Amino acid sequence: MISVDAREKLKSIVGNENYQDSNEMKLVYSYDATPNFQSLPDAIVSPKNTKEVSELLKTCNEYQIPIVPRGSGTNLAAGTCPTNGGIVVLFNHMKDIVEIDEDNLTVTVQPGVITLDMVNAVEEKGFFYPPDPSSMKISTIGGNLMENSGGLRGLKYGVTRDYVLGLEVVLPNGDVVQTGGKLAKDVAGYDLTRLFIGSEGTLGIITEATLKLIPMPEAKKTVLAVYEDLESAARSVSKIISDKIIPTTLEFMDQSTIRVVEDFAKVGLPVEAEAVLLIEQDGPIEVVERDMAHIEKVCKDMNAISVQVAQSEEEADALRTARRSALSALARLRPTTILEDATVPRSEIAKMVHAIKEIEEKHNVTICTFGHAGDGNLHPTCLTDARDHDELKRVEQAFEDIFVEAIKLGGTITGEHGVGEMKSPYLELKLGEAGVNAMKGIKQAFDPNNIMNPGKIFAKDERKRVVIG
Amino acid sequence: MISVDAREKLKSIVGNENYQDSNEMKLVYSYDATPNFQSLPDAIVSPKNTKEVSELLKTCNEYQIPIVPRGSGTNLAAGTCPTNGGIVVLFNHMKDIVEIDEDNLTVTVQPGVITLDMVNAVEEKGFFYPPDPSSMKISTIGGNLMENSGGLRGLKYGVTRDYVLGLEVVLPNGDVVQTGGKLAKDVAGYDLTRLFIGSEGTLGIITEATLKLIPMPEAKKTVLAVYEDLESAARSVSKIISDKIIPTTLEFMDQSTIRVVEDFAKVGLPVEAEAVLLIEQDGPIEVVERDMAHIEKVCKDMNAISVQVAQSEEEADALRTARRSALSALARLRPTTILEDATVPRSEIAKMVHAIKEIEEKHNVTICTFGHAGDGNLHPTCLTDARDHDELKRVEQAFEDIFVEAIKLGGTITGEHGVGEMKSPYLELKLGEAGVNAMKGIKQAFDPNNIMNPGKIFAKDERKRVVIG
Numbered sequence: 001m002i003s004v005d006a007r008e009k010l011k012s013i014v015g016n017e018n019y020q021d022s023n024e025m026k027l028v029y030s031y032d033a034t035p036n037f038q039s040l041p042d043a044i045v046s047p048k049n050t051k052e053v054s055e056l057l058k059t060c061n062e063y064q065i066p067i068v069p070r071g072s073g074t075n076l077a078a079g080t081c082p083t084n085g086g087i088v089v090l091f092n093h094m095k096d097i098v099e100i101d102e103d104n105l106t107v108t109v110q111p112g113v114i115t116l117d118m119v120n121a122v123e124e125k126g127f128f129y130p131p132d133p134s135s136m137k138i139s140t141i142g143g144n145l146m147e148n149s150g151g152l153r154g155l156k157y158g159v160t161r162d163y164v165l166g167l168e169v170v171l172p173n174g175d176v177v178q179t180g181g182k183l184a185k186d187v188a189g190y191d192l193t194r195l196f197i198g199s200e201g202t203l204g205i206i207t208e209a210t211l212k213l214i215p216m217p218e219a220k221k222t223v224l225a226v227y228e229d230l231e232s233a234a235r236s237v238s239k240i241i242s243d244k245i246i247p248t249t250l251e252f253m254d255q256s257t258i259r260v261v262e263d264f265a266k267v268g269l270p271v272e273a274e275a276v277l278l279i280e281q282d283g284p285i286e287v288v289e290r291d292m293a294h295i296e297k298v299c300k301d302m303n304a305i306s307v308q309v310a311q312s313e314e315e316a317d318a319l320r321t322a323r324r325s326a327l328s329a330l331a332r333l334r335p336t337t338i339l340e341d342a343t344v345p346r347s348e349i350a351k352m353v354h355a356i357k358e359i360e361e362k363h364n365v366t367i368c369t370f371g372h373a374g375d376g377n378l379h380p381t382c383l384t385d386a387r388d389h390d391e392l393k394r395v396e397q398a399f400e401d402i403f404v405e406a407i408k409l410g411g412t413i414t415g416e417h418g419v420g421e422m423k424s425p426y427l428e429l430k431l432g433e434a435g436v437n438a439m440k441g442i443k444q445a446f447d448p449n450n451i452m453n454p455g456k457i458f459a460k461d462e463r464k465r466v467v468i469g
Numbered sequence: 470m471i472s473v474d475a476r477e478k479l480k481s482i483v484g485n486e487n488y489q490d491s492n493e494m495k496l497v498y499s500y501d502a503t504p505n506f507q508s509l510p511d512a513i514v515s516p517k518n519t520k521e522v523s524e525l526l527k528t529c530n531e532y533q534i535p536i537v538p539r540g541s542g543t544n545l546a547a548g549t550c551p552t553n554g555g556i557v558v559l560f561n562h563m564k565d566i567v568e569i570d571e572d573n574l575t576v577t578v579q580p581g582v583i584t585l586d587m588v589n590a591v592e593e594k595g596f597f598y599p600p601d602p603s604s605m606k607i608s609t610i611g612g613n614l615m616e617n618s619g620g621l622r623g624l625k626y627g628v629t630r631d632y633v634l635g636l637e638v639v640l641p642n643g644d645v646v647q648t649g650g651k652l653a654k655d656v657a658g659y660d661l662t663r664l665f666i667g668s669e670g671t672l673g674i675i676t677e678a679t680l681k682l683i684p685m686p687e688a689k690k691t692v693l694a695v696y697e698d699l700e701s702a703a704r705s706v707s708k709i710i711s712d713k714i715i716p717t718t719l720e721f722m723d724q725s726t727i728r729v730v731e732d733f734a735k736v737g738l739p740v741e742a743e744a745v746l747l748i749e750q751d752g753p754i755e756v757v758e759r760d761m762a763h764i765e766k767v768c769k770d771m772n773a774i775s776v777q778v779a780q781s782e783e784e785a786d787a788l789r790t791a792r793r794s795a796l797s798a799l800a801r802l803r804p805t806t807i808l809e810d811a812t813v814p815r816s817e818i819a820k821m822v823h824a825i826k827e828i829e830e831k832h833n834v835t836i837c838t839f840g841h842a843g844d845g846n847l848h849p850t851c852l853t854d855a856r857d858h859d860e861l862k863r864v865e866q867a868f869e870d871i872f873v874e875a876i877k878l879g880g881t882i883t884g885e886h887g888v889g890e891m892k893s894p895y896l897e898l899k900l901g902e903a904g905v906n907a908m909k910g911i912k913q914a915f916d917p918n919n920i921m922n923p924g925k926i927f928a929k930d931e932r933k934r935v936v937i938g
Contacts, residue, residue: 103707103816126713150654159654161663162631175903182814184844185619185628185884187667188892188899189926190908194630194663198656215713238572244595244684286755345651347572375653415654423657430657434644439658441914446907457658 002042002087006063010045010087013055018046018093029070029088030081033135034422035336036386037078041068041088048093050168050176050207057205057451058174060087066454069201071111071143074135076339077420079147079200083455089205091142097121098208104182106165108210111142127213130157133416134324145206148198150416152249152323155374159416161197168208169196172447182210195442200418201453203446217282220248221292222316225277225299226270226306230254233275234350236302237373240279241346243298245291249280250374251323254353257330257370257381264329265322273305277373278323280316326370327381334366334383336392340399342406343377343415355405356380363398365391377415403429424459471511471556475532479514479556482524487515487562498539498557499550502604503891504805505855506547510537510557517562519637519645519676526674526920527643529556535923538670540580540612543604545808546889548616548669552924558674560611566590567677573651574682575634580611580675596682599626602885603793614675617667619885621718621792624843628885630666637677638665641916651679664911669887670922672915686751689717690761691785694746694768695739695775699723702744703819705771706842709748710815712767714760718749719843720792723822726799726839726850733798734791742774746842747792749785795839796850803835803852805861809868811875812846812884824874825849832867834860846884872898893928 002010002021011019021043031038042065047053060067066086073080082088091112098108100122107122107129115136122129132151133139139149145167150159166180169192179193180186196203227233237250253261253269253276262269269276277299281291292309299307310316331337344352353369356378360367371378380402384395403413403426413419413426428436440458443450471479471490480488490512500507511534516522529536535555542549551557560581567577569591576591576598584605591598601620602608608618614636619628635649638661648662649655665672696702706719722730722738722745731738738745746768750760761778768776779785800806813821822838825847829836840847849871853864872882872895882888882895897905909927912919 101816102711104814105710148656148660150656154653158631161660162627171903171907175906177901177904177907179900179904181879181881182816183812183879183881183884184623184815185812185841185846186881187617187619187883187885187887188881189888189896189905190672190911191617191630191660191663191667192904192907194660195911198660203659215715241574242571246684284753284756284759287753290753343652343654345573346653347570347651372654377654410650410652412650412652412655412657414656415652416656418656419658427658431648432646434640435646435648435658435661437644438640438646438661438915442659442664442911445910445914 002065003063006059006065009059010043010056013052013059014045014047020044032073032075032078032080034076034078034081034420035338037081037421039081039083040085041082042085044088044090046090046093050170053170053205053207054174054176056089057170057172060451061172061174061449064449064451067451068453069142069146069205071140072138074139074143075147075420076417077414077422079418079420079456081421083421091140094207100125101182105213106182106210107213108208109141110208111140111145111206113141115139115141115144122213123216126216128216129163129211129213131160131163134327141209142206145197145209146199146201147418150377152251152372154372154377155250156246156248161194163212164193164197164209165212166210167193167196167206169204169206171204172449172452180210198418200420200456202443202456203452219285219288220280220282221288222278222280222310222319223292223295224308224319225279225304226273227275227304228273230275230353231350232303233277236277236299236304237349238347239298239302240295243294245294247279247291247295247374248282249278250372251278252373253323253326253370254368256368257326260333260368261322261326261329264332265325267318267322269322278319330368330381330383334385336384336386338382338384338395340380340402341377341415341417342380342402342411342413344406344409344411346374346376348409348411349373349376352378352406352409356402359398359401359405363394365395365398367398376411419457421455424457427457427459471534472532475528475534478528479512479525482521482528483514483516489513501542501544501547501549503545503547503550503889504807506550506890508550508552509554510551511554513557513559515559515562519639522639522674522676523643523645525558526639526641529920530641530643530918533918533920536920537922538611538615538674540609541607543608543612544616544889545886546883546891548887548889548925550890552890560609563676569594570651575651575679576682577677577679578610579677580609580614582610584608584610584613591682592685595685597685598632598680598682600629600632603796610678611675614666614678615668615670616887619846621720621841623841623846624719625715625717630663632681633662633666633678634681635679636662636665636675638673638675640673641918641921649679667887669889669925671912671925672921688754688757689749689751690757691747691749691779691788692761692764693777693788694748694773695742696744696773697742699744699822700819701772702746705746705768705773706818707816708767708771709764712763714763716748716760716764716843717751718747719841720747721842722792722795722839723837725837726795729802729837730791730795730798733801734794736787736791738791747788799837799850799852803854805853805855807851807853807864809849809871810846810884810886811849811871811880811882813875813878813880815843815845817878817880818842818845818847821847821875821878825871828867828870828874832863834864834867836867845880888926890924893926896926896928
C-alpha cells in the first residue's frame with residue numbers, strides 16, 4: 001500500500017499523467033511472460049529522465065515502497081512480476097537512441113529502446129550488435145541489460161554482457177553513478193558495469209548504456225542438418241567445434257519441437273527426424289564458404305540423413321524464423337507453456353537431452369526440447385495446463401530434476417533467462433550457501449531496505465510454481 | 470605484527486617450511502614493480518591448496534592480519550606492496566595447468582601458473598588465449614585475473630575478463646565459492662566472476678580459474694607505418710577502424726620512445742619519425758591479406774612516410790619484441806621509470822598525446838608515450854630520479870594533470886594496470902563519490918575486517934608518490 005503522502009510525492013516527481021493506479025492498469029502490469037505468477041502492483045509510473053528516476057528511488061527508499069523496473073515484460077522467470085506490490089517503473093519516455101559513434105564503434109541508448117529498433121539503426125550504418133534474444137522484436141535494451149540476455153549467436157559472439165562498455169545507473173539511495181565509458185580498457189575499481197548486468201533490477205536502475213558495436217560480417221550462410229538419432233547430432237556439434245570452427249549459430253530441435261514448429265511455420269522441416277541442427281556461419285565470404293563446406297562434410301560423416309544449404313536469403317530467413325517461432329508454436333498446443341533454460345557444458349548436451357527424456361517419462365509430463373546446442377543452453381519446454389494442479393505439481397518436480405541434472409553435469413539453472421522469482425528456490429543448487437550469502441551481502445550493501453525488485457533472485461521461502469502440500 | 474599465537478597457527482596450516490619471516494625474505498617481498506613504494510610484510514606464506522588458503526584466510530580474519538596475494542610482483546600501481554604489513558601469500562605451490570578441455574574449449578589453471586607457460590601449453594594444441602600483457606613472460610594467471618590484465622591484442626580480442634568462465638574463490642571468511650563453469654551462458658545470480666576479476670586482491674583469493682580458449686588464427690601479418698606528424702598517425706588509426714577493419718594490434722610509439730627503443734633493440738626503427746604505428750592482423754589467410762592491403766593503402770593515404778610489411782616471421786617478431794621492450798628500454802635512461810596507463814576513447818588519442826606533451830613542458834619533466842592506439846590505452850612514461858624529491862613532486866603533478874585530462878576526454882585513470890595504492894587518490898576523479906561509495910559497500914560486505922590487501926583501491930588519505938608539503 002502506498003500512503004496518500006507518498007503518492008502525492010511520487011505524482012509530483014513524474015506528473016499526474018505518468019502515475020497510474022487504475023484497476024485496469026494494475027491488472028495489466030501484474031504479470032509478465034511467466035505462466036502462473038501474478039501479483040498486483042500499487043501503481044505504474046513512467047519517469048522521463050534520470051533525475052526523475054533518482055527522485056523516485058529516493059522517495060521509494062524513504063517510504064520503503066518496492067520498485068519493479070520493467071521493459072516489455074518478456075521475462076520467463078517472473079522477474080518482472082510485482083511480487084510484493086509497490087510501483088512498476090516503465091521506460092516508455094526513455095527510449096532515445098542517444099548516439100551512434102562511428103569513430104569509437106559505440107551506440108548509446110536509453111533503457112526503453114526496443115532491441116530490434118537499435119539493431120536496425122546500427123545495421124543501417126554497417127555495424128553489428130550481436131546479442132539476439134528470441135524476444136528482440138519486443139524486448140527493450142534495459143530489460144536485456146538487467147537480464148544479461150543471450151540469444152542464438154552466443155556461441156561465437158557472446159551475450160549482452162560482452163557488449164556493454166558503460167552505464168549510467170541510479171542506486172536505491174538516489175545516487176547516480178557513471179561506470180566505464182567509450183573505453184576498450186578500464187580497470188578503475190570493481191567491475192560495477194558487469195555487476196549491474198544481469199542483476200535483474202535488484203540493485204538499481206540503468207538509465208543509459210553505451211554498447212560496443214563491431215563491423216557487420218560481410219556474408220552469411222545457413223544449413224539445416226537432419227538426423228535419425230540424437231547422438232549423431234550431438235557428435236556433429238562436438239566435431240565441428242573440435243575442428244576449430246565456431247559457427248555463429250548452432251541450434252538444436254528435437255522431434256517433438258520439429259513437428260510443432262513445422263505445423264506452425266510450414267517451412268518443410270522433416271517431421272520424421274529425431275533431431276535437426278540449424279547451423280549458420282558469418283564472416284568474410286571466403287571463410288564462410290570454406291567453413292560451410294567443412295560443416296556439411298562433418299554432418300554427413302556423422303550420419304546426417306540430409307544436409308541442406310539454404311539457397312537464398314529468403315530460405316535462410318524462413319529457417320531462422322521457424323526456429324525463433326518455437327516458443328510461439330509450442331504455446332498453441334496446451335493452455336500453459338513453461339520454457340526453461342537449464343544449461344550444460346557443450347560436451348554434455350546429448351546426456352542432458354537424454355536425461356530430459358527420462359525425466360519427462362518419469363513424471364508423465366510433455367517436454368519438448370530445443371535450444372542453443374553450440375553453447376549448451378537448452379530450452380526444455382513443458383506443455384501443460386496451470387488449472388490442473390496435480391499435473392503442475394508433476395511439472396514442478398520434473399523441472400527440479402532437470403536443474404539437479406544440469407548441475408550434476410557441470411551446468412547451471414539458468415543460461416539466459418535469469419533467476420527471477422521462479423528459480424530463486426534453486427539458486428543454492430548452483431552456488432551453494434556460501435555463494436548465495438556473498439550475493440546477499442552485495443544486495444544488502446546496495447539496497448539495505450530491499451526496495452529494488454524484492455522477492456527476486458533470493459528465495460524468501462520454498463514457494464515454487466505451485467504451493468505443494 | 471603477528472602474535473606468537475597467530476604465527477604458530479599459520480605455520481600449522483602451511484607447514485614451517487612454507488612460512489618465512491627472515492629479514493631477507495621480508496625485504497624481497499616489500500615492493501613490486503612500482504617505483505618508490507615499499508613496506509615490509511611480517512611474513513611470506515605459500516599455501517599448497519584451496520583448503521590451506523581457506524584456513525589461512527579464516528585465521529587472518531580472526532587475528533585481523535592483512536593479506537597481500539602476490540603473483541610475480543609485476544604490478545605497476547603498488548598493488549602488491551604490503552602497505553599495511555601482514556602476510557604476503559605466494560602461489561609457488563599452486564601452479565598446475567589442471568586441464569585443457571578440447572571439447573569445451575577451456576583451460577583450467579591454478580593461480581600460480583606463468584601466463585606464457587599456459588599460452589604455450591594451449592597453443593601446442595592449436596588453441597589461442599588472446600590476453601597478452603607485456604609482462605606475460607613472468608606474470609602469473611592469478612595476477613592477470615586480479616588485475617584484469619590487458620595487452621596488445623585488446624582492441625580485437627578484449628582483455629582477461631573476456632576469457633574467464635568460472636572461478637574458485639576463497640572469501641575472507643574462509644568460504645569457498647565456485648562461480649560460473651564451462652558454460653558460455655550462465656545468469657544464476659550476480660556476476661561474481663567478473664566482480665573478482667580486477668578486484669586487486671581486495672575481496673578474496675582466486676584458487677582456480679577456468680578460461681575460455683578460441684581456435685588459433687591461421688595466419689598473421691605485421692606492418693610498420695612511419696609518420697612525420699602525430700595527426701597523420703592518429704587519422705590512420707581512425708580511418709582503419711571506421712573502414713570496419715579491426716586489427717589484432719594497433720600500437721603507437723612517439724619519437725622519444727622510438728629513439729630509446731631503437732637504441733636498445735636495434736631493429737631499424739626510424740629515429741627521425743614523429744610517430745610509428747605497429748599494426749598486426751590475424752585470421753584466415755585471405756582476410757589477413759585483404760585487410761593488410763587495405764591498411765597499407767590507408768596509411769599511405771594518410772601521409773605515412775613509409776609502410777613496411779614484415780617479410781618474415783622473424784622480422785615481425787623483432788618488431789613486436791621491440792615494442793614490448795619499450796619499458797625496459799626506457800628504464801635504462803634514468804634511475805626511476807614511472808609507467809602510467811591513462812586511457813581515452815580511441816577518437817581522442819591525438820588530443821591526449823598533445824595534452825601529454827604540453828603537460829611535460831609545463832612541469833619540466835621527461836615523458837615518453839607509447840601504447841595501444843587501437844584501444845586508446847596510452848602509456849605515458851616518465852623518466853625521473855626518485856632521489857630528487859623536487860623533480861618527483863613535479864612528476865606527481867604532471868601525472869595528476871594527465872589523469873584529469875584523460876577524464877575530461879571521456880577516459881579513465883587506468884586502462885589495464887589497476888588502481889593499487891598509487892592511483893587510489895585519483896579513483897574519485899573517475900567514479901565520483903557515489904561510485905567510490907558503491908565500491909566501498911561491496912568491499913565492506915565481503916571483507917568487513919579489511920584484511921584483504923588493505924590500502925589498495927580506496928585512498929586512506931592523500932598520500933601520493935611523494936608526501937607533498
